[in-house]
Amino acid sequence: xxxxxxxxxxxxxxxxxxxxxxxxxxxxxxxxxxxxxxxxxxxxxxxxxxxxxxxxxxxxxxxxxxxxxxxxxxxxxxxxxxxxxxxxxxxxxxxxxxxxxxxxxxxxxxxxxxxxxxxxxxxxxxxxxxxxxxxxxxxxxxxxxxxxxxxxxxxxxxxxxxxxxxxxxxxxxxxxxxxxxxxxxxxxxxxxxxxxxxxxxxxxxxxxxxxxxx
Numbered sequence: 705x706x707x708x709x710x711x712x713x714x715x716x717x718x719x720x721x722x723x724x725x726x727x728x729x730x731x732x733x734x735x736x737x738x739x740x741x742x743x744x745x746x747x748x749x750x751x752x753x754x755x756x757x758x759x760x761x762x763x764x765x766x767x768x769x770x771x772x773x774x775x776x777x778x779x780x781x782x783x784x785x786x787x788x789x790x791x792x793x794x795x796x797x798x799x800x801x802x803x804x805x806x807x808x809x810x811x812x813x814x815x816x817x818x819x820x821x822x823x824x825x826x827x828x829x830x831x832x833x834x835x836x837x838x839x840x841x842x843x844x845x846x847x848x849x850x851x852x853x854x855x856x857x858x859x860x861x862x863x864x865x866x867x868x869x870x871x872x873x874x875x876x877x878x879x880x881x882x883x884x885x886x887x888x889x890x891x892x893x894x895x896x897x898x899x900x901x902x903x904x905x906x907x908x909x910x911x912x913x914x915x916x917x918x
Contacts, residue, residue, distance in 0.1 A: 706916045709904070710889060715863075715870040716808050717883075718836075719850075720816035720823050722875040723893045723910065725795055725830055734790040739768055742786055747776065766849035766878070767817050773847065780847050788822035797831035804914035806835050814839045815859050817849045838863055850879040856886065873910065877903060 718724055721731065736758065743754035761771020772778040805812055813836055816823050820841035827833045842848075844862055845855035860867060867886035874880050877898050880890040884902035891913065892898060897906040907913035 706905070706913075707918075710871060710917050712869060713871045713889060714810040715865040716805070716810060716812045717865075717870055717872045717888070718805075718812070718814050719872075719874040719876070719879065719893075720814055720818060720826055723873055724801070724814070724832060725798075725826065727875070727895070729795050731790060731792075731795065731826075735787050738787040738790065742783060743772070746778070766851050767842070769817075769842070770847070770849045780842070784819045784822070784842075788818060788825075792825055792829040795826065795829040797829070798911065799831055801911040801914075802831050802835060804911050804918070805832065807918045808914065809918070811837045811865070813837055813863060813865075815850070816840070817842050819843050850874075850876075851882060853882045853885075856882050860886075 725731070739758050740751060740754045743749065743757055744751060747754070747757070749757070757771070758768045761768045761775070765771040765774060769778070769780055769783060772783065773780060814823055814827070818841055820839050820843065823839050823841055824833070827836070827839070840859045840862070842855075845858040848855040848858065850856065867883065867888045871889035871891065872880060872883040873891045873893050875892070875894050877892055877900055880892060881902045884890045890903050891905045891907060892903045893907055893910050895908050905913070
């Protein structure tokens with residue numbers, strides 16, 4: 705039954721963080737700490753203020769970076785380089801997930817609000833390097849983040865994909881609203897289901913879910 709609802713899919717679009725690895729890896733703990741340090745130093749605020757800004761910008765703009773760019777004119781390139789300079793040693797390879805993604809019929813791509821160099825490091829650590837036709841970062845969306853429609857339109861145009869023949873896998877349900885509106889099949893990947901009209905499927909285990917599609 706699940707496979708039948710994906711029979712039309714020719715392009716499989718995967719978010720990166722907390723989607724292609726389990727949130728228990730806690731990479732965002734490292735990234736958030738580096739963001740806080742960066743904000744404290746560059747905006748000359750204390751730690752509590754930096755943490756409030758980081759959380760507020762993420763909630764209002766989709767990413768902390770987008771808030772910093774809009775509110776403070778921050779250059780995204782050095783910011784992304786610094787906050788993504790983290791330890792990947794606790795991120796295990798997942799050969800089962802690699803096999804399941806490889807077996808999907810059609811084109812597979814990654815679309816993340818991080819940048820591509822960071823995404824490639826995550827994929828390498830997970831043993832997923834080389835199985836995606838393209839890896840798109842926020843720089844490919846002109847630094848417009850998901851959930852903005854402009855971000856999806858920029859990346860999908862760049863890839864030449866047709867949304868009505870595609871599926872989107874995401875941990876952040878905000879980032880599934882536009883894909884749903886564009887006609888994509890949507891899958892929320894996360895520990896707990898968060899029912900919403902724009903979510904077709906939920907899974908707590910991406911590898912197991914993909915095994916049902918091939």
